[in-house]
Amino acid sequence: MKLVIAEYLRTLKERDELDRLLPDLLVEMGYVTVARPQTGNRQYGVDIAARGKNPETGIDELLLLVVKQGDIGRPEWDGNSQAVYQSINDIFHVYLKSHLEPQDQSRSIRIVVATSGELKQTVQPSWSGFVTDNQAKAIIEFWGADAIATLIEKHLLDEHIFHDEDRRDLRRALALSGDSEYDRRDLHRLFMRTLDLNNKGQLIDKPKTGKALLKALRIVNLSAQAFAHWTLGDDGDTRQGLLAVERAMLWSWHRIQLADEKNRKDAIAEPFNMIWWGYYRFASQYFARIQPHCFVENSLTRYTSNGVESSLIAFEQIGILASIALFLGFHPIATEEEKNYWSCNANVVADALEAWLQNNGVSTSPCLDRHSQDITLAMFALIGMGRAEAAKKWLRKLFRNVDYAYKAKKFVPIATDSLDDMVEEGGWLGGQASDRMLEMSWMLATIAGWSVILGMDELYEMLAKNAKDDYPNVCIQLWHPEKDLYQHLYFRQAHFKSGVAEAPIQLPPLAEDYRKQMDIIRQSEFGKVILESPATKAGLIALDLIAHRHFSTPVAPVFWYSLMGTSI
Template sequence: MKLILSTYLRTMKERDEFDVLIPDLLQTMGITPITKGQRGTRQSGVDLAAVGPDITVSESDPTYGKEKLFLFVLKQGDIDRNVWNGQGEQSVKPSIDEIFTDYIRSHISANHRDLPKKIILGTTGDMKENVKPSWSGLTEFYHDKAAFDFWGANEVAGYIEKHMLNEHLFKDDDRTDLRRTLALIGEPTYTCRDFDNLLRRQLGLDVSGNIEAEFSNDQLHKALVRINMAVRMVSGWACNDGDTKAALQVSERALLWSWHRLLKQQTRSTKLKTVYADLCGTYAYNAAAYFKKIQPYCLVRDGLARQTESCNLFTLTLFEHIGLLASIGLFITYCGAGNDELYDYIELNDIADALVGVLKNNPATSSPRLDGQSIDITLAVIFLLIMDRHDEVIEWVRKMINRTCSMFYMRRGFPVDSDNIEDLIELDEARPSRERREELMQTSWLLPTLAGWCGILNQEQLYGELHNTMTKDDFPNICRQLWHPVANDIFNFMYYQNACRETGECEAPIIFEEGMNEYTDRMRQIMASERHQVVEASPAHQADLFGIDFVSSRHFRNPVAPSFWYRFLPEKPDAILAENAEQTQVAEQQIPT
């Protein structure tokens, strides 16, 4: 394990990776970080300051366990002559000199001024032999003012193994699962089941998401720190193999299951809120790595098609990336208010440009092949509307209506209602009978989703085309339906698994009225139903982390609550709204289940 950790550390960057890991490590050692370096500010040589007992020396040392002020100088890679005393501001020797001439004199608070000082040079690599004499000379020169230590990759790996990986619940089974995950994370068919097992044990959950082991707030805090560390290791390993999507999906799972466990803890602990914010930061960082890799392919014609050979696989991959981009954008949009650092990772306009590029440069985006892809479509439309890309959304909806209705009418190339890839392959390659094809289109979430967006976008002509096509005598008999989560129940499930199997109500069959206004009136009645006010009831929304709900929709394939996206409907005159309100109570009881 130490070798794995050491190898992982050598791949880390100083900014946003190594400088994020060290504070977490210090907390598990009982040392409290008090400051950290920031971009664009003068740090007087110190990248991180912390206070706590010194357990890095031998137990026989008189200073063992004594409280000290730790001042860290953090670097990336090996410390050679150029890094030691080069011309740039990042050189080691000038940084340490500046600590004594500036930082210790004017940057230490009165509470810590009299504490013994210990300067630690930390790096993700090693110290070269030709630098060691200079290091010894410098430490001897300042020995009466501070103690010194060097933390290279091997030393940091040792501390991680001792204080983070062996503590409390991180026992042999967890270490074994972590090794397996690291070994297999680059395999395209790997499902991360070993990492899931590790997460469950760390969070004290059984396979159904129920609490299996009761934790104190302190125990849960330490578990979340270890989970964050494990996510960084696995995602870093995946990114080094070029699989940034796998890294992002690991982050999604840890983000959602940890939130699920926090809700069951029923606590308002500031300490837990802080460590969960770190998990949000890890997700945003991995999202940025994924976005940076995929962005160039989004902006060229058929750019994403280069990654696949199968037409079916390409369409599935295409909508998967649409959902990923949209959920990232919505996460940053709705969680950034509570954590400004999230905005540092990705520009929202860049995500919107990339998403629009995918739609314009890949004609297959007008031909969803699985009914469940309506989830990715809804996420993308919500995000693009928030980003004022209305014209692009209207054009996309128009193309999907024309293409999807045609495919249903011809009974080929339509979105399969089972969301089973094998059924999709059968439809395209086995030439099934007419009866079998109609069996694969018995239900549809996509059609009422498109009808709803027609109403929201005020596209009466498009709605009319949709209605007229589906009322043709030889159009297949498709049961149109939507799933509506119930506010009091959905949050017990949606952050841990697919909630459609456990809760909610199905509105079916949905009748497409001839006039679009009648259809949107029905949408408003559902939107006003107290039973379906999931936004106000969302614990993530109440904690200014509403973006988590959209990540859950994509990750666990939970449809976005219609009562939320119906809110994009344009306002109606007060008189009409009052009339609709009188019908709301009746409408609540008319949703077939």
């Protein structure tokens, strides 16, 4: 297990990733963190400060961490103003003289250089001499990847929380992380055991509380991050990594909602904040890999064997790109500078999404009815980032192809998730779709609703006419969640456990009449459901949207109906 953790630590590409892991480790070692890493503020050599008793010696000490990334060679040792040698001297000459609190004056001082790499042999003599020369001032140690891995295994993944079966499941998940067909079941078992959840999302007897719950959340995060980083290898599948960190984030949030108020606040303040940032970091890495493909025609779909496979790939990427854009666009902000930062990043992702739609013709031919969720998220992202014209252009093409599919009974977005159904009855590989595949449609209702929202009344009225004249037996429908939505949304597909269907929807001939129907629903009890979202109340709106896509739960119509009447 130590080898697994050490390898994970070595894959951390950014120093701030280690910055965020180490405070959790120190807490489990019994320390109280005094100062955490801060970007932009001069820290005089100290990245993390903590006080407490040394778990090995029992001595009361002030622990000062100098965090670096990668191996420490000659340049990293004394090559510039940010080098290790300079950082430790800053601690001696400035920090210990001017930054010590009165309660720390009598404490033993221990300085640790922590890195995700190793101390190279070329630096060993200089390091040893420096440690010896300054032993009267402080105890100086080096924690490389192996040392940190040992501490994580001992203090964070101890046998009382992280059992042998958890270790086996994590190893098995890591071994299969490069398989695009792997369903991550081993990782999911580990998550559920650690979070005290059964397969219905309910708490088992005697669930963890207090520090044990916080520790469990940290373990879930560490396991997900280790798995995700494994997928960044040359033979890995980063899509698997993204889905893993999403599941860890969603199930952790679900578990937090089952705790009492105090435990809930503590969990959100520390471990869930780490999970949230972990998702952001990995989503950024995923986007960096997918972004170049968005600007090349059919870059990921050109090698597929048929239209079904192309459509599945195209709409999965549409949903993922939209989720990331919305995560960035809805991110909590405290200053104008933060607003500009998140908005700028959201627009970069929206640029890629728009390019993906332009460069992949199959992005107008959904093969599954549930792709309506991906379409809704993408519409939200495009409109929210000021790309209404791109949204309208895409919607016209979607209507053209979906309308043709129902008329011709070919290439129909089927209302099941079975690929066998699609091949045998969907009309995608020859022949016509069966009547069973034409029974119902969320897709048509989604196109109708967005047509009205975007002021495309002519398109809506053409759809209403064709639905009546050319495919009258298709049951057009939508799903409206009820108040118990949030008991299920973050754990599994919610529409099988909550809410009611609006079916069959008889599309009135005029767009204005349908607009009135949508407004009635928006102002009904259904409209109040989205106001009860615990994620929205915590300022984490994007969490709900990620949950909808991740578990293939339809996005509540009242959520996107809210755009009616706005300036688009």
